[in-house]
Amino acid sequence: MILVFGGTTEGRKTVAELEEAGNPFFYSTKQGEQDIALLHGIPLCGAMPENDMIAFCRSHSIRLIIDAAHPFAAHLHHTIARVSRQLHLPVIRYERIYPPRNPAILWVADYDEAIRMLTDKNKTVKRVLSTCGVQSISRLQPLKQRGIRLWFRILPRQSSMALAYEQGACDEELCYYPSPSDAERSTTEDDMALFERLHPDVVLVKESGESGGFEDKTRAALSLGIRVMAIKRPVMPEGFLTVNGEHGLRRMVEHVLPEFYPLHSGLTTGTCATAAALAACFRLLKDECPTSVPVILPNEETIPVDVLYHNDGASVIKDSGDDPDVTNGLEIQASVIQTRGEQHENIIIKGGKGVGTITLPGFDSPVGESAINRVPREMIRDNILAHFPDAHLVVTISIPQGEEIARRTFNPRLGIVGGISVVGVSGIIKPFSKAGFLDSIKKCMQVAKASGCDRVVINSGAKSERFVKVYYPALPSQVFVEYGNYIGDTIRMASELHFPQVTLGVMLGKAVKLAAGNLDTHSKKSVMDKSFILDMLREAQCDDTVIRKAEHITLARELWKIVPESQLQRFAEVVIKYCASHCESLLPHGQLTILLIDEDGNIYHS
Structure with a gap:
């Protein structure tokens, strides 16, 4: 069993990753106030002192602890460390992503140093706003005794307000975040409005990382000419296995407790190429040959990737995990040469x-x-520049067996000749058989139902989900469910769960397959029916010039550039009409909304 300490955004992400395994785990929070839906997770509420934690781990056969608690929960971190040493349990620390420390901010070690700096006789501080949470109220009382006006920004929870009053705060000293949620507490606009209203001399913050809104708060204050003082995050105990994102978390769990996930994740060719290129740079520019390199993924988390070296550079052996990928085991090579900086890039x-x-x-x-697709190109470029910002290089990616393997892919049909593509959007491959994928979808739909929302929003993946979340900003994250290619099965699940409202977000590549009656849009099950697309264009009253251009398309998304802007809405309505004709019968007692999404995130509906 796994024991998770959460109550944070990182805790929420940990739950999402562990739920995919379909195995039970424990999720512990101090107050029990985090709004989170658990399907396989077992909730625990209340503080867990050291002896209680030891007894719990022994009695429930805990084999792994995941520390996803707030970075400033130092007492908990050290308790976990002592328990792990005594019971010989591995601990994964889900750390936040922290921006570089801004020299425009005054950095202090703790509250005592902050008080000394704020009350220095040479300071002219009269008004201080603390965004350090309700626990900071008692710690900062000495400032009030020195005549400094204080405000405290806290979450609008009953427990937080009660604790604030216990520590001596009064109503006029309290201001609140817009939401009681631990995630997305405020926006830069919210922060600026509050700072402009109060006009503090100093805003006191904790180094809480990106998920804690640190950059939003500090950026807003500095832009208004308000001084910012930041308390540095505590140092974590030694021995923790640190990750800073959900992909790294899953891969670390797979490594430490391999039986927890039925199927293991892998790396995309883009991630492998990035790691090989970065290793080749370390070898050329620093004369170093590390056995693994830190690769920054598109979601900004960092994972280690093992590398090899050869005469011309470095390489990575692609591990696709348990995904049935023909590129598994291929060697992805990279070589780099320096240039004089004469090229444009x-x-x-x-x-x-x-x-x-x-x-x-x-x-x-x-x-x-x-x-080499756009995302892998950006990954290679960004990772190299993160370590070698002044480098001018030519990077060559090679895959010795690529041409042979390409014959077993769709590349020849797509007009890609001479080898395979270097691809990957997230940088990580999550393996699923159809049965496993459908089971995962079902679990996600059940979690969405448990949220109490009347609407579930199904979408094909990360890109379309990002766009539909903007369309439905008020909906909780758990009601957005990925269907992959299994549109028909997912709508049937929504019907079985009695969702009154279902939104289908779909991009054009899948939409034209669905419009032709293909409820499973996987490339092994269906292909783009070009003659049907031409019929839809004619129905949308597109002229012969558009029809002739459409006859030569390779990918459906090319239609966004072929169809004139004045006719896009009409064409979208035709596509949506045919999609609806195949889907509405699957949801006999609910209302189906179909959103057609273009490559820029523009959304069309009927």
């Missing part, structure tokens, strides 16, 4: 042997370029 990325070449339009790169 600092980092030039090229494809070598085994990397395909694009011969048809409709991809991230133009015809003639190597088939």
Whole structure:
């Protein structure tokens, strides 16, 4: 069993990752006030002193502890460390992502140093706003005794307000975040409005990381000319296995407790290429050959990737986990050479042997370029510049067996010749058989139902989900469910769970397949029916010029550029009409809303 200490955004993300395994785990919070839906997780509420924690771990056969608690919960962190040493339990610390320390901010070690600095006789501080939480109220009372006006920003929870009064705060000293949630407590606009109203001389903050809104608060204060004082985060105990994102968390759990997940995750070719390129840079520019390199993924978390070295650079052996991927086991190589900085870009990325070449339009790169998608290119460039900001390099990615393997993929049909593509959006492969994927969808739908919301929003993946979340900003995150390719099965689940309202967010590639009657849009099950697309264009009253251009498309998303802007809404309505004709019968007692999303996130509806 796994024991998680949460109550934070990181705790929420931990739950989301562990729920995918379908196995039970314990989720502990001090107050029990976090609004979170648990399907397989077992909630625990209340403080857990050291002896109680030891007894609990022994009696419930705990084999792994995940510390996803607030970074300033120092007492809890050290209790977990002592328990782990006594019971020989591994601890994964889900750490936050922290920006570099801004020299415009005054950094202090603790509250005592903050008080000394704020009451220095040379200071002219008269008004202080603390955003350090309700626990800071008693710690900062000496400032009030020195005649400094104090305000405390806290969560609008009954427990927080009661504790604030216990510590001596009065109503005029309290101001509140917009929401009682631990996530997305405020926006920069909220912060600026509060700071402008109070006009403090100093805003006191904790180094709470990106998920704690640290940059929003400090940016707002500094932009208004308000001084910022920040309390540095405590140092974590030694021996914790640190991750700073959900992908790294899953991979660490798979490593420490391999049986927890039925299927294990893997790395995309883009991540492998990035790691190989970064290792080649360490070798060339620093004469170092680390056995693993830290790769920053698109969601800004960092994971370690093992690397090898050869005469021309470095390489990574691709591990696809349990995903049935034909590229599993391939060697992804990278070589780098320095240039004189004469080229337009600092980092030039090229494809070598085994990397395909694009011969048809409709991809991230133009015809003639190597088939290295936009996200992997950005990953390679960003990771190199993070370590070598002044570097001017040409990076060549090669996959020796790529041309042979490409024959077993859809690349030839898509006009990519000479090898495979270097792809990946998240940087991580999550493996699912159809049965496993559908089971995962079902679990997510059940969690969405447990949220109490009347609407579930189903979407194909991270990109479409990002856009529909903007469309429904007030809905909780657990009602957004990915269907992958299984649109029909997911709508049937929504019907079985008696959702009165279902929104289907779909991008054009899947939409044209669905409009033609394909409820499973996987490329192995269905392909784009070009003649049907032409019929839909005619029904939308597009002229012959549009029809002729559409006859030569390789990917459906090219239609967004072919159809004139004045006719896009009408074309979208035709596509949505046919999609609805195949889906509405699957939801006989509910209302189905279909949103068609273009590549820029614009949303069309009927």
